[in-house]
Amino acid sequence: MNSDDKNGIDYSMLQSRLGYKLRRAQLVYFDVFSEACAQEGITPGLFGILAIVYHNPGLTQSAVSNALDVDRSAMVAAIDKLEGMEVVERRKSKNDRRSYALYLTEKGKAFTERLDYKVNEGESAFDSFLSKGEREWLLDTLDRIIQARKGG
Amino acid sequence: MNSDDKNGIDYSMLQSRLGYKLRRAQLVYFDVFSEACAQEGITPGLFGILAIVYHNPGLTQSAVSNALDVDRSAMVAAIDKLEGMEVVERRKSKNDRRSYALYLTEKGKAFTERLDYKVNEGESAFDSFLSKGEREWLLDTLDRIIQARKGG
DNA sequence: ATAAATTGTTTATCGTATAAACATTATTAG
DNA sequence: CTAATAATGTTTATACGATAAACAATTTAT
Numbered sequence: 295m296n297s298d299d300k301n302g303i304d305y306s307m308l309q310s311r312l313g314y315k316l317r318r319a320q321l322v323y324f325d326v327f328s329e330a331c332a333q334e335g336i337t338p339g340l341f342g343i344l345a346i347v348y349h350n351p352g353l354t355q356s357a358v359s360n361a362l363d364v365d366r367s368a369m370v371a372a373i374d375k376l377e378g379m380e381v382v383e384r385r386k387s388k389n390d391r392r393s394y395a396l397y398l399t400e401k402g403k404a405f406t407e408r409l410d411y412k413v414n415e416g417e418s419a420f421d422s423f424l425s426k427g428e429r430e431w432l433l434d435t436l437d438r439i440i441q442a443r444k445g446g
Numbered sequence: 447m448n449s450d451d452k453n454g455i456d457y458s459m460l461q462s463r464l465g466y467k468l469r470r471a472q473l474v475y476f477d478v479f480s481e482a483c484a485q486e487g488i489t490p491g492l493f494g495i496l497a498i499v500y501h502n503p504g505l506t507q508s509a510v511s512n513a514l515d516v517d518r519s520a521m522v523a524a525i526d527k528l529e530g531m532e533v534v535e536r537r538k539s540k541n542d543r544r545s546y547a548l549y550l551t552e553k554g555k556a557f558t559e560r561l562d563y564k565v566n567e568g569e570s571a572f573d574s575f576l577s578k579g580e581r582e583w584l585l586d587t588l589d590r591i592i593q594a595r596k597g598g
Numbered sequence: 599a600t601a602a603a604t605t606g607t608t609t610a611t612c613g614t615a616t617a618a619a620c621a622t623t624a625t626t627a628g
Numbered sequence: 629c630t631a632a633t634a635a636t637g638t639t640t641a642t643a644c645g646a647t648a649a650a651c652a653a654t655t656t657a658t
Contacts, residue, residue, distance in 0.1 A: 303505075303513045307497035307562055312569060312581070313475035313490060315588035318515070320472045321646080322595045323465035324613090337613060338465060345459035353455075356636060361455045363470070365616065370638055392623045392636040410459055417464060423590060429464070432587055436467035438575060443474045473615080476644090489644065508605060517647065522607055544605040544654050603656070608649105615643080626633070 323417070330416035331409055335379065339364070341413065343372055344406040347382060347396050354393040355384075381405050475569070482568035483561055487531065491516070493565065495524055496558040499534060499548050506545040533557050 308314045327338050336344070342362050347353065350361070355373060359366040373396065376382035381402030384394035398406060421429065460466045479490050488496070494514050499505065502513070507525060511518040525548065528534035533554030536546035550558060573581065 301513065303498065303509075304501035305498070305513075306501055307558075308494060310585060311565070312573060312585065312588075313472070313479050313565075314494065315585055315592070316468060316472040316475050317490065317645095319588040319591040320465070320468040322591055323468050324646090325595065327465050338469065339614065342460060342466065346455065346457070349456035349458055354636075357455075361453065361457075364614085366636075367617085367638070367640090368615075390624070390636080394637080406459075413463070413465075420594065421464060421591070423594060424587070428587065432584070433462060433464065433467055435576070435580065435584055436464075436471040439471040439474055439573070440467070442572065442575060443477065469614095476615090491645065506605075516645085518605075519607070519609090519648085520645075542605080542655070546606080599658100601656100601658070603654100605652100605654075607651080607653105609651105610647100610649085612646080612648105614645085617640100617642085619640085620638080622636080622638105624633100624635070626631100628629100628631080 326416050326420050327413060330412040334405075334409060336409060339368075340372055340376060341409060343369075343376065344381065344398070344402070344409065347398055348403065348406045351397045352395045354387065354390075354395060356393065358396060376402075478568050478572050479565060482564040486557075486561060488561060491520075492524055492528060493561060495521075495528065496533065496550070496554070496561065499550055500555065500558045503549045504547045506539065506542075506547060508545065510548060528554075531557075 324338065327341070331337075331341065343358060346358050346361050350358075353361070355369045356366045359369045373382060373384065377384060380399055383397050383399055383402075385397060387393045387395050424432065476490065479493070483489075483493065495510060498510050498513050502510075505513070507521040508518045511521045525534060525536065529536060532551055535549050535551055535554075537549060539545045539547050576584065
């Protein structure tokens with residue numbers, strides 16, 4: 295019985311594919327995130343930046359892009375936008391005149407905390423079918439996938 | 447100990463976030479897929495179409511888009527491309543003059559089988575750190591995430 | 599027969615990844 | 629110290645993919 299029969303359609307070439315399932319599952323979480331944060335004008339990528347700068351004030355744009363594994367060129371428009379929202383600010387670095395140090399404004403700190411709360415709520419309302427142990431296992435497994443690539 | 451100290455950076459607002467980890471892991475698999483198939487001119491999305499049409503010949507574009515949960519408008523350029531590669535063909539449906547029935551050409555069948563083999567090889571060379579049981583559990587968990595949204 | 603729904607299509611916008619090139623500034627090598 | 633090399637922020641371009649609105653042709657429902 296090799297044909298997954300959802301809607302009468304045979305998914306046998308996709309049903310065991312981690313790449314396919316990861317893509318689909320990620321889409322679901324993207325929706326969950328959007329419901330929580332789209333009205334605030336924040337995308338998952340922007341939230342990642344806020345999350346890093348919140349706990350690591352003073353990092354340069356490159357350091358943040360490195361922490362999030364995105365190209366530093368992608369940071370420019372992102373920081374521009376966050377600065378326009380007055381939640382992040384660029385301060386000229388004294389040691390290195392090429393770079394900026396990034397900080398959250400007071401508004402940005404409160405904003406990030408509220409976002410963090412909303413995302414937590416949205417996600418946990420959604421993945422309540424996972425036990426705490428399962429959720430940990432899933433996070434750990436995803437981490438192993440992410441790390442496996444770096445060591446390759 | 448709430449600060450994940452990778453690279454000396456505190457990830458505490460991201461490290462327990464399934465959405466973030468899923469996005470990162472999906473990126474890794476996207477790379478694995480690309481290494482296997484980019485030279486063939488096939489993206490993950492195009493592979494999904496081939497995989498569905500391979501086992502379900504005669505479906506309409508809408509039926510395929512429905513099976514893959516993508517908008518039917520996205521099918522147009524995709525099928526155009528696959529038809530240009532001479533691996534898929536549109537045949538006018540006799541029952542419904544609005545729609546096309548999709549079929550793989552002979553070339554397309556062999557092509558899809560080769561792709562399937564290469565993707566399997568690429569993925570399994572990569573996720574060998576997962577036991578078979580773990581892999582099944584992961585697939586099942588991802589399926590539950592995907593399905594949870596539909597029943598919402 | 600009329601209204602409503604569906605199919606394929608075009609066009610547009612957005613989020614994100616990736617890569618090349620550039621000027622400015624720092625660092626390293628000779 | 630000078631010269632080569634590297635790093636930072638930036639712009640521009642390309643690609644993949646999701647999402648949504650609108651439209652003509654056609655089919656289905658009322």
